[in-house]
Structure formats: C-alpha cells, structure tokens
Amino acid sequence: MLQALQQVAKLLPVSxxxxxxxxxxxxxxxxxxxxxxxxxxGRGRPRLLQAARLGAxxxxxxxxxxxxxxxxxxxxxxxxxxxxxxxxxRAMSTPFLIAALWGGQDGSLxxxxxxxxxxxxxxxxxxxxxxxxxxxYVIATLMSIILFFGxxxxxxxxxxxxxxxxxxxxxxxxxxxxxxxxxIIHPPSLYIGFTSSAVPFAFAVAALATGRLDNEWIVASxxxxxxxxxxxxxxxxxxxxxxxxxLGWGGPWAWDPVENAAFLPWLTxxxxxxxxxxxxxxxxxxxxxxxxICLTFWLTLFGTFLTRSGLIASVHSFAQSxxxxxxxxxxxxxxxxCIALTIxxxxxxxxxxxxxxxxxxxAAFVGNNxxxxxxxxxxxxxxxxxxxxxxxxxxxxxxxPTFYNAWLPPLVLTVLxxxxxxxxxxxxxxxxxxxxxxxxxxxxxxxxxxxxxxxxGKHFGFPAFISVDPIYPGLLGDVLSRVSxxxxxxxxxxxxxxxxxxxxEFARGVTARQxxxxxxxxxxxxxxxxxKSRRRYGGYIVHVGIALMFIGFTGRAWSVDKxxxxxxxxxxxxxxxxxxxxxxxxxxxxxxxxxxxDVDVVRNGKAAxxxxxxxxxxxxxxxxxxxxxxxxxxxxxxxxxxxxMVNPQSKVAAFQIHVNMLISFIWFGAIVLALGALVAxxxxxxxxxxxxxxxxxxxxxxxxxxxxxxxxxxxxxQAYGAQPPPVGDVVQAAxxxxxxxxxxx
Amino acid sequence: MIQRRxxxxxxVLAAALCAALTSLRFATPAxxxxxGDMGKGMDRSGELDIRSAxxxxxxxxxxxxxxxxxxxxxxCTCGFAHDFRIxxxxxxxxxxxxEEIKTEWVRQHGPGAMMVPTNEGANRFLYxxxxxxxxxxxxxxxxxxxxxxxxxVSAGARAAAATTPTGATVxxxxxxxxxxxxxxxxxxxx
Numbered sequence: 001m002l003q004a005l006q007q008v009a010k011l012l013p014v015s016x017x018x019x020x021x022x023x024x025x026x027x028x029x030x031x032x033x034x035x036x037x038x039x040x041x042g043r044g045r046p047r048l049l050q051a052a053r054l055g056a057x058x059x060x061x062x063x064x065x066x067x068x069x070x071x072x073x074x075x076x077x078x079x080x081x082x083x084x085x086x087x088x089x090r091a092m093s094t095p096f097l098i099a100a101l102w103g104g105q106d107g108s109l110x111x112x113x114x115x116x117x118x119x120x121x122x123x124x125x126x127x128x129x130x131x132x133x134x135x136x137y138v139i140a141t142l143m144s145i146i147l148f149f150g151x152x153x154x155x156x157x158x159x160x161x162x163x164x165x166x167x168x169x170x171x172x173x174x175x176x177x178x179x180x181x182x183x184i185i186h187p188p189s190l191y192i193g194f195t196s197s198a199v200p201f202a203f204a205v206a207a208l209a210t211g212r213l214d215n216e217w218i219v220a221s222x223x224x225x226x227x228x229x230x231x232x233x234x235x236x237x238x239x240x241x242x243x244x245x246x247l248g249w250g251g252p253w254a255w256d257p258v259e260n261a262a263f264l265p266w267l268t269x270x271x272x273x274x275x276x277x278x279x280x281x282x283x284x285x286x287x288x289x290x291x292x293i294c295l296t297f298w299l300t301l302f303g304t305f306l307t308r309s310g311l312i313a314s315v316h317s318f319a320q321s322x323x324x325x326x327x328x329x330x331x332x333x334x335x336x337x338c339i340a341l342t343i344x345x346x347x348x349x350x351x352x353x354x355x356x357x358x359x360x361x362x363a364a365f366v367g368n369n370x371x372x373x374x375x376x377x378x379x380x381x382x383x384x385x386x387x388x389x390x391x392x393x394x395x396x397x398x399x400x401p402t403f404y405n406a407w408l409p410p411l412v413l414t415v416l417x418x419x420x421x422x423x424x425x426x427x428x429x430x431x432x433x434x435x436x437x438x439x440x441x442x443x444x445x446x447x448x449x450x451x452x453x454x455x456x457g458k459h460f461g462f463p464a465f466i467s468v469d470p471i472y473p474g475l476l477g478d479v480l481s482r483v484s485x486x487x488x489x490x491x492x493x494x495x496x497x498x499x500x501x502x503x504x505e506f507a508r509g510v511t512a513r514q515x516x517x518x519x520x521x522x523x524x525x526x527x528x529x530x531x532k533s534r535r536r537y538g539g540y541i542v543h544v545g546i547a548l549m550f551i552g553f554t555g556r557a558w559s560v561d562k563x564x565x566x567x568x569x570x571x572x573x574x575x576x577x578x579x580x581x582x583x584x585x586x587x588x589x590x591x592x593x594x595x596x597x598d599v600d601v602v603r604n605g606k607a608a609x610x611x612x613x614x615x616x617x618x619x620x621x622x623x624x625x626x627x628x629x630x631x632x633x634x635x636x637x638x639x640x641x642x643x644x645m646v647n648p649q650s651k652v653a654a655f656q657i658h659v660n661m662l663i664s665f666i667w668f669g670a671i672v673l674a675l676g677a678l679v680a681x682x683x684x685x686x687x688x689x690x691x692x693x694x695x696x697x698x699x700x701x702x703x704x705x706x707x708x709x710x711x712x713x714x715x716x717x718q719a720y721g722a723q724p725p726p727v728g729d730v731v732q733a734a735x736x737x738x739x740x741x742x743x744x745x
Numbered sequence: 746m747i748q749r750r751x752x753x754x755x756x757v758l759a760a761a762l763c764a765a766l767t768s769l770r771f772a773t774p775a776x777x778x779x780x781g782d783m784g785k786g787m788d789r790s791g792e793l794d795i796r797s798a799x800x801x802x803x804x805x806x807x808x809x810x811x812x813x814x815x816x817x818x819x820x821c822t823c824g825f826a827h828d829f830r831i832x833x834x835x836x837x838x839x840x841x842x843x844e845e846i847k848t849e850w851v852r853q854h855g856p857g858a859m860m861v862p863t864n865e866g867a868n869r870f871l872y873x874x875x876x877x878x879x880x881x882x883x884x885x886x887x888x889x890x891x892x893x894x895x896x897x898v899s900a901g902a903r904a905a906a907a908t909t910p911t912g913a914t915v916x917x918x919x920x921x922x923x924x925x926x927x928x929x930x931x932x933x934x935x
Contacts, residue, residue, distance in 0.1 A: 284893065356894075374878075378879065386857075395855070397857050397868075400805075400860030402861050
C-alpha cells in the first residue's frame with residue numbers, strides 16, 4: 001500500500017510539501033467559490049443550489065486530500081516537512097504516526113478543518129431536498145468556517161511548511177505523554193464534538209437569514225447538537241481518563257484552562273438540549289435557543305483560542321504562534337453576525353405560548369438553564385482570570401483547583417437537584433396532588449439514604465461531613481470551609497433522589513403501557529417504552545450516568561494520600577491495603593528504558609496481586625521520563641501508585657500512594673451516559689429519517705459507544721502488564737537516579 | 746420604515762462589536778507566551794516528599810514558580826519545588842503560621858505565586874463579578890418567568906390553545922405517553 005502510494009507520489013510534478021500547500025490553496029478557492037454560489041442561490045437564483053452542493057462536496061474532498069497527503073508524509077517519514085520532523089521519528093509505530101497528525105498545532109488545525117468538512121459533507125448529503133430555503137445559507141455558513149481555517153493554515157500555520165535548513169535525518173518524535181492510546185482517541189472525540197456544533201450553528205444562521213424561524217430548523221439543529229453533545233461528553237470523559245491514567249495527577253480533573261475550555265460548550269449544549277424542548281412543546285424561548293446555539297459554537301472557537309493562543313498557561317498548551325488574533329477576529333465576526341441577525345429577526349422570534357404555572361417543567365428547565373449558564377460564566381471568568389488580573393490589576397495571578405472546588409459545588413448541586421426535579425413536574429402545570437405524589441418516593445429515598453449516610457457512613461469510611469481547610473483567612477474562608485464540609489452529604493442525598501426519580505419514571509411508564517397492552521410482559525413493556533420514546537428515556541439514562549459520575553467525583557472527599565520511601569522487601573499500609581515493595585526491574589525496547597517498581601498488594605489481609613508503577617525513559621527525551629501509574633482497581637476504590645525516584649545503588653524507591661475512593665463510578669457513569677445519549681439520538685426508521693445522516697449517526701454512535709466502553713473498561717488494565725521478575729533476576733545496570741532535571745524558572 | 750431602522754440598528758450594533766473587538770486586540774498584550782510544545786508542562790519525574798498533613802496543607806496553597814503551569818509545591822515534582830518544600834519546611838519549623846508563610850511567599854515570589862489569590866482589594870472581583878452576573882441572570886430568569894406567567898393568566902383561553910404542542914416537531918408518542926401517565930395518576934387518586 002505504502003509502495004503504491006510512493007509510486008503515485010513520484011508522479012507528482014512538484015514535491016510533496018509543495019503539493020500539500022497547493023491543496024490548501026485549492027481548498028480556499030473551492031470554499032470561496034461555494035460560499036459565493038450558495039449566497040447567490042439564496043438570493044433568488046435557486047438553480048445555483050446544486051452547484052453549491054457540488055462545490056461543498058468538492059471542498060470537502062480537497063480537505064480529505066490534504067489530510068491524506070499529511071498522513072502519507074508521516075508514514076513515509078518525509079522530514080522535509082517541518083511539522084513531520086517535529087512530531088515524529090522513524091521508531092514510531094503507524095498508529096502513533098497517524099495520531100501525530102493532531103499532536104501539534106498545525107496538524108491539529110488541519111484535523112479540525114477535516115472534521116468540520118466531514119460534517120459539512122454529511123450535512124449536505126443529508127439535506128438532499130429537505131430545508132430547501134435554508135440550504136443555501138447552511139452551506140454558505142459552513143463554507144465560511146472552512147474558509148477561515150483554510151486562511152489560517154495558508155497564512156499562519158501551514159502543516160506542509162518546509163525548513164530552510166533542509167530535511168533532518170531523523171525526526172524529533174512525538175512527546176511521550178502523547179504516545180498513549182487515549183491520545184489516539186481523546187482529541188478526535190473532543191474535536192468531533194467541537195466541529196459538529198458548526199452544523200446547528202449553520203442552521204441557526206440560515207434560519208435567521210431567511211426568516212424561516214418556524215420549528216423546522218430546530219428539529220435539525222437538535223439532532224446535530226445532541227450528536228455534538230455526545231462527543232463532547234465522550235471527549236471530556238476520555239480526557240479525564242487520560243489525565244488520571246497517564247499524567248499521574250492522582251485525580252481525573254484539575255480545572256486546567258484547557259479542560260475548562262472543552263467543558264464550557266458542553267454546558268451550553270446541555271442547556272440547549274433542555275430549553276429546546278420548551279420551544280418544541282410550547283413555542284417559547286426562541287431567542288434564547290438561537291442564543292445558546294450561537295454561544296455553543298462561539299465557545300468552541302473560544303476554547304480553541306485559549307488552547308492555541310498561549311493566552312492562559314496550561315499543561316495542554318500548544319507551541320507559541322500568532323494564530324490567537326485570528327480567532328479573536330473570527331469570534332468577533334461570529335458574535336456580530338449572530339447579534340445583528342437576532343435583533344433583525346426579533347419580531348419573528350416572539351413567544352407563542354405562555355407560562356401557566358411556576359410549578360411546571362418549563363419553569364424547571366428555565367432554572368436548569370440558569371444553572372448551566374451560571375456555571376459557564378463562573379468557569380469562564382475564573383479560567384481567564386490570570387489575564388484579567390494582568391490587564392486590570394497589573395499583577396500576575398494563578399488559580400488552582402482549590403478555588404473552583406470551594407466556589408462551584410453549590411451551583412453544581414443546584415443543577416443536579418433540578419435534574420431530578422424537572423421530570424417530576426408536568427408540562428404546563430403540576431397540581432398540588434400530583435406534586436405530592438410525584439415527589440413522595442424520591443424524597444423518601446433521599447431521606448433514607450441521607451440518614452444511612454449520616455449514621456453509617458463514617459463506619460464504612462465515607463463520612464457524611466468532612467473537614468475542609470479554609471482557602472481564605474477570616475469569615476468568608478470559614479463559611480466556605482464549613483459549607484464545603486457538607487458537600488459529600490448533599491451530593492449523595494441528591495444523587496439518591498435522582499436515581500429514585502428515574503426508577504419511578506420508568507415504573508410509571510411501564511405501568512401506563514401495561515394498562516393498555518395486557519399481553520405484554522414487564523420487560524416487553526420496558527423495551528417498547530424505551531424504543532417508542534427514545535428521547536425521553538434516553539435522557540433519563542443520561543441522568544443516571546451523570547448521577548453515577550457524581551458519586552465518583554464525591555469520592556475525592558474520602559480519598560487518602562501518602563508518600564513512602566521503601567527498601568526492597570519493606571512494607572507500608574494505607575487504608576485496607578498493605579503494600580510490599582519487591583524491588584526494581586528494568587526492561588528495554590527500541591525507543592526507551594522502562595524501570596518498574598514491582599509492588600505486591602495485600603487487601604484486607606488477602607493477597608491481591610502485583611502492580612508495577614514505572615518510569616519510561618525515552619531515547620529522544622531522556623531528560624523527561626514518563627510516569628506510568630500502577631493501579632489496583634476495585635468498585636470501592638483504586639490503589640493508585642506513582643514512583644518518584646529509584647536509587648540505583650540502594651534500590652530505594654519513593655512512592656506516591658493514593659487510595660481514590662469510588663473513582664470507578666466516574667468511568668461507569670460515563671459509559672451509561674454515552675449509552676443514554678445513544679438511545680436518545682438513535683435514528684427513527686421512518687422513511688424521512690433514512691438517509692446518509694441517519695446511517696452516519698447510527699454507525700458513529702454504535703462504534704463510538706462500543707470503543708468508548710471497551711476503553712474505559714479495559715484501558716485501565718495496562719497497569720498490570722508487567723510480569724513479576726524471575727527469581728535472581730539481575731536488576732538494572734545502574735541507571736541514573738530518576739530525579740527530575742531542573743528547568744529554568 | 747421600521748424595518749429600515751431595524752437594519753440600521755443591526756448594522757450599527759455589529760460595527761460597534763467589531764470595533765470593540767478590534768480595540769481589544771490593540772489593548773491586548775502579546776498573545777503568545779512561551780509555553781513550549783504541547784505536553785511539556787506535563788513532565789513529572791521527581792519525588793514529592795511531603796511528610797505530614799500540615800505540610801500538605803501549606804504546600805497546597807503555594808504555587809511552584811518553576812514554570813510548570815498551575816502547579817502547587819504539593820504536586821509539582823520538579824527540582825525547584827523540592828527546594829521550595831525544604832524552604833517552607835524550615836519556615837514551619839520556626840513556628841510560622843500558614844498566613845505568615847503565605848505573606849512571606851508573596852514577598853519572595855509576588856502575588857501571582859499563590860494558588861488562590863488573597864481575598865483583598867481588587868482580587869475580590871474574581872468571585873464578586875461572576876456572582877453578580879449569576880444573580881443578574883437569576884433576576885432576569887425570574888422576570889422572564891413572571892412575564893410569561895402574567896401573559897398566560899391574562900390571555901386566558903388563548904393560552905389554552907397555545908399550549909398544545911407546536912406542530913409535528915413534538916414526538917407524538919411522547920404526547921400520548923404524557924396523557925396516559927396523567928390518566929394513570931388520576932385513576933390512582935380515585
């Protein structure tokens with residue numbers, strides 16, 4: 001295959017880098033042409049619509065070609081291309097060579113463009129003869145986004161650029177932190193979430209531009225937004241797993257600016273997926289829904305801007321470059337277009353319905369939207385605070401996770417509580433009798449769990465109330481600290497409330513169904529219920545997933561950390577574990593030395609097996625050894641070990657040991673969440689739904705859910721890969737002590 | 746006439762926004778900081794060496810100034826953090842309180858070296874601004890709900906007509922299910 005491609009490449013009249021750059025220019029021309037033709041089609045020349053459709057497909061093909069050229073350059077080690085030389089070397093395996101496509105700035109922008117194009121193409125194919133009035137503007141909007149990324153790459157971040165110094169013999173290789181299976185799947189998942197939000201945005205712009213603001217465009221937008229939301233959820237969950245499993249932070253989330261940047265559009269997309277139901281049911285919140293779609297897309301640009309501009313220091317930051325200002329202008333244009341069009345169309349965005357009662361699902365959804373947007377505002381301000389502080393106060397500032405953990409939980413718990421309350425309230429209004437009846441069991445369940453938690457929690461190592469250090473001196477610090485101490489109690493109680501609500505809703509649905517279909521068993525009724533009302537019950541399954549994830553997040557309150565330096569044969573204890581350090585062991589492969597510290601784990605007096613936290617020292621980056629976490633996983637907790645240093649003479653190893661309580665609930669909850677979203681977005685079998693997009697959604701969702709599930713379930717097992725050393729094994733030939741090389745402050 | 750005014754208003758708004766953003770660009774210091782390539786800040790290879798819960802509490806409040814982004818000396822494994830920990834341990838041995846250590850840390854490394862900015866002066870803007878915005882949004886939500894509500898009450902019969910699902914976009918099965926669930930609740934009440 002590679003040889004065949006090499007033969008084809010030899011036929012090119014120009015070099016590969018020149019060809020790649022030429023393709024980028026071709027993308028610009030094709031996108032500009034398609035944009036112009038689409039606008040003309042929308043402005044009274046409908047015959048040009050087909051030309052616009054073909055132009056869009058042509059543009060997408062060009063982008064695909066550009067990605068193929070870069071992928072080929074990686075696989076064939078074409079180090080004439082600076083990007084290839086910088087992010088790969090000859091020792092890298094093919095999967096990592098492909099992953100290197102998005103490992104650096106320029107390539108990840110091309111990858112971004114590719115995914116946007118892929119969704120643009122899928123959207124154009126799906127549209128066919130649907131939404132004929134909207135189509136030209138949908139295509140024009142998508143093309144303008146492609147045009148922006150094309151311009152960005154041609155003038156600022158060309159992945160096919162060559163170096164004046166010529167091609168090096170060997171490349172620098174991909175950063176070891178990125179040579180991880182999650183790197184292959186985590187960024188693409190997030191990018192899919194980010195880029196697919198361009199489609200609902202395009203529909204919003206088209207609806208505003210044409211004035212066709214009936215509910216037609218909302219249906220299309222909702223489906224794409226759910227797709228985008230699913231992949232943002234998966235991308236964020238995989239990001240947590242990557243951080244937990246690879247970065248050795250000891251936890252999955254550290255409120256890093258780039259984590260936050262990926263979380264912000266998730267919040268607004270979540271708000272939209274709820275508020276859109278009000279518009280569908282009651283014809284209300286039209287301006288708000290347009291605003292949320294535009295804001296979600298805008299936040300994807302903002303997130304990219306944060307990551308790429310170097311505006312905020314983050315562990316994820318890309319190389320220094322001048323692309324930040326491009327994103328500022330793009331964000332400005334998007335904001336200006338959205339605001340101008342919305343104001344222009346305000347008369348057509350008037351509400352049709354009215355609110356009958358504050359005790360209604362509509363009111364609960366408004367509350368839920370307030371919660372999501374409040375979280376978004378708080379996190380956005382905190383994330384950009386270091387820069388705000390520099391601009392306004394002329395002083396450098398940093399914001400650690402402690403700040404977020406002290407301030408955010410009340411808001412988060414409010415949203416979590418509303419998540420349980422909303423399904424219990426009826427549309428339009430809820431009578432006092434129905435209110436009491438609906439809330440009876442969930443409240444009872446919550447009270448029982450809360451009482452059990454208070455009385456028995458401490459006995460099992462999960463106290464309801466904990467002690468938290470104040471982050472400020474004085475009254476405010478004391479208040480925050482006291483309130484923080486109650487979060488485990490409230491979280492577990494609200495989670496219980498949510499779970500009972502979902503069980504009750506399923507039970508009510510099954511009962512209602514069985515009243516009408518007497519020949520149906522309970523399981524049959526349940527399956528039919530979910531199959532017939534996928535969106536509603538898929539949503540409830542998502543709620544279960546989120547509730548489970550919150551159990552995992554709360555687990556951090558009960559986690560225990562310890563540091564220990566052990567001689568071979570020495571033991572230490574933490575919680576129910578006794579850990580015995582067996583000794584160090586070294587293995588070598590073509591690209592690295594691997595130094596393992598074998599540790600025998602005894603849990604509750606019974607031998608549980610051996611884990612081997614390690615340091616990997618890559619030949620290309622010996623100054624920065626990679627941390628390989630050792631984990632022993634149970635439903636109750638993870639024993640999570642990192643080695644800091646191994647002394648080659650004494651063989652003493654310094655360990656960081658964490659017992660992370662209930663953390664598996666995060667991964668399990670994420671799987672349930674993905675399955676719920678899959679149920680909700682499963683395409684209808686009605687004829688109008690059978691089309692390219694239906695299949696794309698179904699295939700992509702199933703594949704992703706399966707892969708995601710396998711990854712979460714099986715990925716953790718890699719820590720067990722190391723075999724115990726044979727008796728009398730000679731340990732390493734005195735590697736340098738693994739203390740870190742100091743870097744310039 | 747009204748439409749033309751609306752167009753003019755939209756264009757003026759869009760232009761003002763673009764102008765604001767353009768001015769932001771000139772007011773903005775250089776975007777690019779020397780943050781290195783992706784993943785460089787992730788390097789972790791040394792020992793942490795935290796000996797007690799008290800040490801952890803103090804170390805967690807102080808930022809490592811080695812260049813690792815957002816790392817406290819309780820988590821940063823670089824060599825500088827190791828030296829910092831020794832330094833702070835010595836302060837603790839002298840009997841200095843957490844607040845005294847923080848003050849000394851700020852004196853040595855500047856106010857940016859705290860993991861949470863001190864709760865004084867303009868730093869309060871950090872939590873006051875979002876809280877004000879959140880309260881403002883809450884007030885807005887309440888106002889909107891009340892407006893919707895009062896319109897609903899006054900509209901009377903019109904509201905009843907308007908509350909039917911707005912066309913084919915609502916899942917027919919969902920509407921039927923709602924109706925059946927309502928019936929079920931009513932039956933159980935009887």
